[in-house]
Amino acid sequence: MTTSGPPTAAPRTLVELRTLIDAIDERILALLNERARIAAEVGEHKRAAQPSAPFHVPAREREILARLEALAAGPFPREAIRPVFQEIMSACLSLERPLRVAFLGPEGAFSQQAVKYQFGLSAHALPQRSIAAVFHAVEGGQTDYGVVPVESATQGVVDPTLDAFLESELRVVAEILLPLELALLVHHDVDRAAVRRVYAQPELLRQCERWLSANLPQATPLVASSATEAARLAREDPEGAAIAPDVAARLFDLRIAAEGVQDAGGDATRFWVLGRKPSTRSGKDRTSLVVSVKDGPGVLLRVLEPLARRGVNLTRIESRPTGRRAWEYAFFLDLEGHETDEAVAAALADLRAVSAGVKLLGSYPRAEPLAR
Template identity: 60%
Template structure:
């Protein structure tokens, strides 16, 4: 049996304290350098957007690759994301609009992308997120675009039909739904389950098996569902564990979604496209010319050049009866030679074609 040495433990803790002091000093040194960068930027282009996503990606990728351990690589990325977010706030805090309120999965996606020091601007609707960025009330917007279980978020696709905004990034976020209850409420006493329609759909089988007696009531967001459950003596909510913390609820069950590897894809809205990285995706909005073979004419220029079409979704334009717009996700950047050739050909094959954005393909959090 190893003898416990209080003095050795005390010495180790003093060493940790000394390292913490060094880390704090270096953080403040980095913050000072970031502030100097901000000063130089303001002299050259006072109205320019200070955020440099490409530079940020390069720094995060380099640090994660050079990490010798034992500190976890994923934690390196998370911590330095927060450090960069905090340093950027010294230059000019990023204003990020998202589908709110706070505690939703879109809020988590925005924090994952921009860090906790960004200025979070919750919006009541997806259309309001678009408007906040279009009117320069926010630098970026974050909205959901599709879920692995429930498919496309049609409201987001419809908002792109008339918006000048570009997609400048995407976020893949694991979505683990939890059942939240008031602390004193038992599962058998639940009569109503509140949540966003997408979340209710993601947990359909679990709710039918475990809460067949409960009515399902749609809410504008999972966070609002948690608030409603807190006010209802016989109510529960399907939401995130973060929402349980925000609203003082008990997490009765975790991971109740029907698909274990449930995930939602979010897109970041901005005024301009991202630069090529070598591993990109391009989203197109195409209006097909009416007539036989219209869809084939959209797909052929891509297939002939070996460009991978990862998603296609149609939506009515609401401008003309039976007129449809097609949203296409294609692997590659609009500036890549083959993609550029395909876009030129598509332009003549479509009634109209709009590049909604080229941006880095996201990697699922924890899958690096």
């Protein structure tokens, strides 16, 4: 005699599965609207309690993202949690007032990608003509934050950013590490095989040499002055394409024909977020500062010795003349830890005792490189 177990449920049909997804999407939308209403109430409470308090609280955003990433159990990708909830928080914050963020333009530049990553699509990204103009926009209160490049993995530090800090009281409140992500942009009705010319900056053409050779051998590379100019030229050329960040596609009504066209081992850029108030301690911080010294024997040792004695790890050092007095130099340092950490605070005090001056640029959460 044989016995049979409970009947096996019949596999759900494609129509049934799509119906379930539609219902879940509607529930998600309803929850988003509920979250937005509660976020608006939070804004009202903050304004009533402290009318002059900042409406944007980065530390609170970091707490939310860290908690949600820790709860990740799959199958939804853990690396997708941050961008999804960053957009949700950006949209909810825009109900109170969109964040205004200055960046080194023009529109479509890599700095705009950094703004999008850090603040979401609901922030108002305002292009500036120079790094100095980004500083001025934040200093003058025209924007809440600024985003400037500070270091490239292949081209080194960005001198105008470091130089601007010598005359500015702004603070570094966050850092962003973005890998070079390039896309091939074409007209909406053009197939990739029909492309005859590819416009790009010389450096970006170099970064995509192998991909272009393998995928567009029929196309002639042509130099453009910027990624934005490349997209504009491609827009005017029915058989043209551009190598540019994907944000340029929307600006010039182009189609993304291929993503990730940079060759393996490509560039990455580190950006600093500029603000008017210091960042709170996160527990995984970096501190940037400028130490001014008179040139002479053993000057570098005098700068490094207090850090070694206090057990503070130095992750970067860059030197340049201050331009203020003859033979005076500035060392730009990156240290592990926050300015309020006991060891870092003691090292800063020691540095002030052996140097012509110490200027703290900021203590801020360390950024992790984004996966390609």
